[in-house]
Amino acid sequence: MKIAIAVTLSFVMLLFFSGCYADSAAYRVSEIASGIYYHQGAHEEASEKNIGAIANVGFIIGDRCVAVIDSGGSFREGSYLRQAIKQHSDLPICYVINTHVHPDHMFGNAAFKQDHPEYIGHEKLPSALTARQVYFAQTFKEILGEAYTGTEFISPTTMVNIDQSITIDLGNRPLTLTAYTTAHTDHDLTVLDHNTKTLWTGDLLFIERIPVLDGSINGWIQTMQQLKAMELNHVIPGHGPASSDQWQQGLSNQLRYFTVLRDKIRTVIADFGTIEEASNRVGNEEQPYWELFEYYHRRNVTASFVELEWE
Amino acid sequence: MFYRGLNLIIISLALSFFGLSAQAETPKEALWPTLKVAYFGDKTIREKADDLLVIEAPKRAEDAAIVPISVKSLQSQTATKHIKNIHIVIDNNPEPYSANFHLSPDLGIIDISTRMRIDQYTFVRAIAEMNDGSLHMVSRFVKASGGCSAPAGKDAAAALARLGKMQIRMRKPTVGKPVQAQMIVSHPNYNGLQFDQKSRQYIRAHYVKNIHISYNDKPLIVVDTGISVSEDPSIRFTFTPSEQGVLKADVKDSKEQHFSLQKEI
Numbered sequence: 001m002k003i004a005i006a007v008t009l010s011f012v013m014l015l016f017f018s019g020c021y022a023d024s025a026a027y028r029v030s031e032i033a034s035g036i037y038y039h040q041g042a043h044e045e046a047s048e049k050n051i052g053a054i055a056n057v058g059f060i061i062g063d064r065c066v067a068v069i070d071s072g073g074s075f076r077e078g079s080y081l082r083q084a085i086k087q088h089s090d091l092p093i094c095y096v097i098n099t100h101v102h103p104d105h106m107f108g109n110a111a112f113k114q115d116h117p118e119y120i121g122h123e124k125l126p127s128a129l130t131a132r133q134v135y136f137a138q139t140f141k142e143i144l145g146e147a148y149t150g151t152e153f154i155s156p157t158t159m160v161n162i163d164q165s166i167t168i169d170l171g172n173r174p175l176t177l178t179a180y181t182t183a184h185t186d187h188d189l190t191v192l193d194h195n196t197k198t199l200w201t202g203d204l205l206f207i208e209r210i211p212v213l214d215g216s217i218n219g220w221i222q223t224m225q226q227l228k229a230m231e232l233n234h235v236i237p238g239h240g241p242a243s244s245d246q247w248q249q250g251l252s253n254q255l256r257y258f259t260v261l262r263d264k265i266r267t268v269i270a271d272f273g274t275i276e277e278a279s280n281r282v283g284n285e286e287q288p289y290w291e292l293f294e295y296y297h298r299r300n301v302t303a304s305f306v307e308l309e310w311e
Numbered sequence: 312m313f314y315r316g317l318n319l320i321i322i323s324l325a326l327s328f329f330g331l332s333a334q335a336e337t338p339k340e341a342l343w344p345t346l347k348v349a350y351f352g353d354k355t356i357r358e359k360a361d362d363l364l365v366i367e368a369p370k371r372a373e374d375a376a377i378v379p380i381s382v383k384s385l386q387s388q389t390a391t392k393h394i395k396n397i398h399i400v401i402d403n404n405p406e407p408y409s410a411n412f413h414l415s416p417d418l419g420i421i422d423i424s425t426r427m428r429i430d431q432y433t434f435v436r437a438i439a440e441m442n443d444g445s446l447h448m449v450s451r452f453v454k455a456s457g458g459c460s461a462p463a464g465k466d467a468a469a470a471l472a473r474l475g476k477m478q479i480r481m482r483k484p485t486v487g488k489p490v491q492a493q494m495i496v497s498h499p500n501y502n503g504l505q506f507d508q509k510s511r512q513y514i515r516a517h518y519v520k521n522i523h524i525s526y527n528d529k530p531l532i533v534v535d536t537g538i539s540v541s542e543d544p545s546i547r548f549t550f551t552p553s554e555q556g557v558l559k560a561d562v563k564d565s566k567e568q569h570f571s572l573q574k575e576i
Contacts, residue, residue: 124468130514131463135375135430139455186466215465272482272491274424274547275379276369299373299456303465306377306426306543309495310473 027053027080029088032242033196033234035061035173037088039081041239043209043291046073046104048145053077055104055203056236059085060193062170065094068117069191069200069236071108074140075150078108082115093117095168097177098156099202099238100185101128102214103140110152120168121156122179122187129155160189180204183220184213184238198234201227207240207250210257210290210297217262217304224255257286258304265304266311275305342402343434350400350408351446356438360447364397366437371454372429375461377541378453381424382437388416396440397423401539403433405502409539415531416442419489422549423532426541428502431455464499464542473497477572479560484576486552494524494560495545496570502538519544521563527556552576 029037038058046052052073059068059081066089072078085093093115098106100122109119133153141148160166160179167176176192184203191200203212204223213220228251235247264282268274279298287293347356365383372378382397399410404427412423429435436450464470474497481492496519503516522534522544531550544562552558559573 127467128463131467132461135461135463139431182466182469186468213465216469219466272480272493275377275426276367279369279373298369302374302377302379306541307465309478310476310497310543 024080024083027077027084029058029081029084032236033193033198036193036196036198036234036236037061037084038236038242039084040241041073041104043239045292045295046140046143048143048147051076051080051147052104052107052140052144053080055102055238056240056242057081057105057108058200058236059093060170060173060175060191061089061091062173064169064171065092067095067097067168067170067175067191068093068112069097070099070105070202071096071112073104074107074144074147075110075152076108076147078111079150081108082111094170095120097121097189097191098125099189099191099200100187101125101132102185102203103136105202105238106154107140107144107148107151109154110150113152113154118158119154119156120158120160120177120189122189123159123161124187125159125189126155128185128187129153180223181219182216183223184211185215188215188223196234197232198236199227199230199232200236201238203238205235205237205240205247205250206254207237207243207246208291209239210293210295211254211300212296213258213300213303217258217307221255221258221262224251224258227251228255253289257283257290260286261301261304262308265301265308269305269308275302278302278305342407343436346400346402346407350398351438354446356446356448358448358450360439360449363394363447364437364439364449366435366449366451367424368435368451368453370452372456375430375456376428376463376465378427378429379424380427380435381547382412382421382449383423384421384439387420388414388418390416391442393442394421394439395442397421398436398438398440399425399427399539400436400438401427401429401433402436403431404429404539406537406539409537411535413530413533413535415529417526417529417553418531418549419551420549422491424547425534426545427539428541429453429455429539430461467499470497470499470542474499475562475568475570477560477562477570479558479572479574481574484552486554486576489549489551491547491549492558493545493547494522494572495543496522496560496562497543498562498564500538500540500542500544517565519562519564522546523561523563524548525559525561526550526552527554528559 029039041054057070096117096119098121160177162179165178174194180188236242268278279301367381393416397412401409432455439447476497478495484490501517524532562570
């Protein structure tokens with residue numbers, strides 16, 4: 001009886017919520033520079049309704065082939081992204097590049113298996129995936145429901161080493177892939193399109209949505225300073241709008257957020273305070289500036305605290 | 312320590328059940344009745360023992376890898392009546408039996424906290440075992456964290472590079488007055504649940520299994536710890552130095568590595 005009600009309910013809910021991404025036609029990509037397309041993720045938590053499409057994902061088209069940069073938050077998003085690519089190009093998909101391990105950036109990988117692409121990631125991506133995949137599978141099957149079906153954990157076949165950028169060519173379209181030391185995660189990768197001077201930052205940059213720390217606060221602050229010095233025409237952040245003119249401000253906001261956190265947590269630690277005291281007190285003045293602040297701010301404080309404790 | 316064999320059985324059962332692909336969905340049925348029998352046999356446990364103990368944990372596990380949990384006693388430890396052990400059980404963790412704090416009557420008051428991994432919503436329980444053998448329980452419900460927060464380390468290389476580094480931290484202590492102290496040891500605390508795709512095998516667990524904190528060679532707190540404990544295990548506690556002396560922490564891990572640090576007061 002209970003099961004029957006639950007099944008009926010979820011069916012009704014599915015009908016009710018299906019407005020968001022009922023099919024691939026509702027999944028839109030925009031061209032931000034010649035041959036560079038992205039789908040902007042929603043500032044929401046992943047859910048069945050939004051098919052996990054909460055991060056920026058997209059592709060770059062060269063003369064010879066297409067590179068996917070982040071594959072989406074579910075197998076379903078990956079397949080919608082693939083269909084969007086097919087609407088803009090008949091060229092083969094030769095690379096799937098993952099900027100880091102998080103589900104919203106790589107759960108769509110399996111949707112491109114039929115294209116036999118080279119999967120590329122940071123040298124530490126495979127071990128990061130190994131450490132998380134049992135947990136991700138368990139959690140996201142529930143969160144994503146039907147959209148999860150088909151999702152596989154596909155590790156990179158080509159790896160980029162820290163401090164040894166590689167350049168791949170899509171046909172008159174060189175892309176430089178750079179692997180960073182620990183920042184947002186311990187395996188962040190960026191993609192630079194030389195033709196248009198466009199940088200895909202992955203989650204090294206969040207705009208509007210609160211950044212999430214899963215690496216090192218000190219490392220990320222350093223990396224942000226490095227990115228600020230770059231001369232770029234366009235930037236596609238991991239979350240929030242791609243732009244020519246907002247990214248410097250976005251980086252400044254993110255830098256301010258983490259600098260405030262670091263300064264105040266250091267004070268709490270110096271006074272022998274606890275994680276709980278720090279999460280209650282530190283950085284609440286930042287709330288008006290960030291979407292989903294209440295979901296991730298305390299987590300950022302906790303993660304920073306246990307790092308700064310060892311200074 | 313004393314329920315370790317049983318825990319291994321539970322883990323191996325869990326692993327064989329979960330298979331290679333994924334764990335089962337969040338358990339919906341209450342595990343506690345089974346766990347209670349497994350860990351405490353047919354002994355009676357007095358529930359909602361709010362007159363004796365207070366347990367604190369966040370409502371939501373903000374970071375699944377680091378959830379602060381603290382237990383305070385509302386009654387002073389005396390030679391005739393004191394809490395001998397506090398068992399921590401996290402129902403829905405892969406190894407529910409998470410820690411056993413053996414406590415000295417010399418502590419005066421019990422005020423301990425540590426950090427645990429919590430990957431799905433669960434009850435967190437503290438069961439006090441008195442010197443007369445009676446059991447008293449308090450519990451809190453903790454909701455799981457959202458999104459990409461996995462109970463995995465954030466920077467494996469940094470954790471390994473620091474392995475065994477220790478700190479004893481406290482505000483300036485005064486002889487005869489209660490003082491809060493913290494012992495923290497850098498250790499990745501690998502839980503053995505991480506799957507290596509290349510070898511198709513689980514990576515062996517490597518975790519801190521015992522923390523021994525003493526003052527002038529008399530044990531204050533001895534903790535048997537398991538894989539629920541966060542990376543870089545931390546124990547915070549209150550004690551009263553009765554005279555000048557040495558606070559010492561000895562740590563043993565599952566590979567029989569020893570680490571220790573002391574501080575003069």
